Amino acid sequence: MEKIAVIGGGNLGIAVTEGMLKTGINPEKIHVTRRRVHYLEPLKEKGVNVGSNNVAAVQNADLIILAVKPKQAEIIMSEIIDHLTDNQIIVSLVTGVSLEAMEKEWKIPSICFRAMPNTAVELQESITCISHQPTTTENIESIKALFSTLGPVLIIQDDMMAAATVLGACGIAFALRFIRAAQQGGIEIGFNAENALKIAAQTVKGAAELVLQNGNHPEQEIDKVTTPQGVTISGLNTMEHQGFSSALIQGVLTSYNKIK
Numbered sequence: 378m379e380k381i382a383v384i385g386g387g388n389l390g391i392a393v394t395e396g397m398l399k400t401g402i403n404p405e406k407i408h409v410t411r412r413r414v415h416y417l418e419p420l421k422e423k424g425v426n427v428g429s430n431n432v433a434a435v436q437n438a439d440l441i442i443l444a445v446k447p448k449q450a451e452i453i454m455s456e457i458i459d460h461l462t463d464n465q466i467i468v469s470l471v472t473g474v475s476l477e478a479m480e481k482e483w484k485i486p487s488i489c490f491r492a493m494p495n496t497a498v499e500l501q502e503s504i505t506c507i508s509h510q511p512t513t514t515e516n517i518e519s520i521k522a523l524f525s526t527l528g529p530v531l532i533i534q535d536d537m538m539a540a541a542t543v544l545g546a547c548g549i550a551f552a553l554r555f556i557r558a559a560q561q562g563g564i565e566i567g568f569n570a571e572n573a574l575k576i577a578a579q580t581v582k583g584a585a586e587l588v589l590q591n592g593n594h595p596e597q598e599i600d601k602v603t604t605p606q607g608v609t610i611s612g613l614n615t616m617e618h619q620g621f622s623s624a625l626i627q628g629v630l631t632s633y634n635k636i637k
């Protein structure tokens with residue numbers, strides 16, 4: 378990709394930009410916008426173009442990454458629409474706005490994709506789900522290649538984007554709440570906060586790697602830890618009696634129903 382505009386340098390826009398910078402992309406090729414431009418000072422110091430002029434940013438860009446809230450996106454689209462060309466590519470990270478709505482309601486002339494990374498994109502540890510219209514045949518590989526530098530990529534149907542948002546993007550918060558709870562437990566049994574957090578976080582990372590690298594079902598790995606009449610199974614069963622898995626599944630469904 379030659380020049381990239383990131384419209385909306387907030388939590389996700391900054392994370393995506395930081396991730397792209399880590400891939401070695403030339404910072405001068407990136408232009409990030411937001412209204413309170415002073416929050417973009419750290420990116421500016423790294424050589425990224427920053428500003429509040431969305432039109433200037435898109436006029437110069439081959440790829441436009443839209444990273445604003447849905448209501449903000451409507452306003453911004455009306456501002457930039459006349460400056461878009463049909464050879465530009467728009468990748469929307471906006472939650473809950475389908476490709477069909479982007480084309481019909483926003484009337485975007487450019488090639489549209491949706492992408493759903495999570496904030497670990499900053500560390501190139503996201504999983505990014507990408508969707509495109511069935512009629513879109515070009516540019517899929519280049520979009521896939523860009524996000525593949527930021528973690529694994531899955532191409533999915535656009536109607537699965539809400540599910541991707543919940544499992545992948547909200548999932549970061551769900552996993553972090555687990556880590557926090559484990560840390561709190563760790564403090565009760567004697568660790569200071571710093572060590573409890575380090576153990577909890579690294580243990581989650583290790584558990585994830587066991588699933589990802591071994592390709593095993595979580596329960597296979599759990600079986601290896603649960604000594605008969607041992608301490609792990611007692612703790613696990615108490616958590617389940619308290620509704621651990623059920624609470625997580627219900628939370629996922631609540632988030633999903635809210636997007637829908």
Ligand SMILES: NC(=O)C1=CN([C@@H]2O[C@H](COP(=O)(O)OP(=O)(O)OC[C@H]3O[C@@H](n4cnc5c(N)ncnc54)[C@H](OP(=O)(O)O)[C@@H]3O)[C@@H](O)[C@H]2O)C=CC1
Binds near residue numbers: 410429431449
């Ligand atoms: N955070 C996450 O983990 C994820 C978020 N998403 C989706 O990504 C989108 C962005 O989320 P998030 O980054 O969390 O939200 P933020 O509110 O952090 O970021 C949006 C940014 O847009 C800027 N903005 C608002 N109006 C304009 C404008 N007119 N021109 C330029 N910039 C503008 C705001 O800055 P200012 O007020 O200074 O203009 C703000 O920083 C949302 O649709 C969200 O649902 C998707 C996946 C994960």
Ligand SMILES: O=C(O)[C@@H]1CCC=N1
Binds near residue numbers: 472542546547
């Ligand atoms: O909470 C939200 O609505 C957005 C979508 C995914 C992550 N943040």
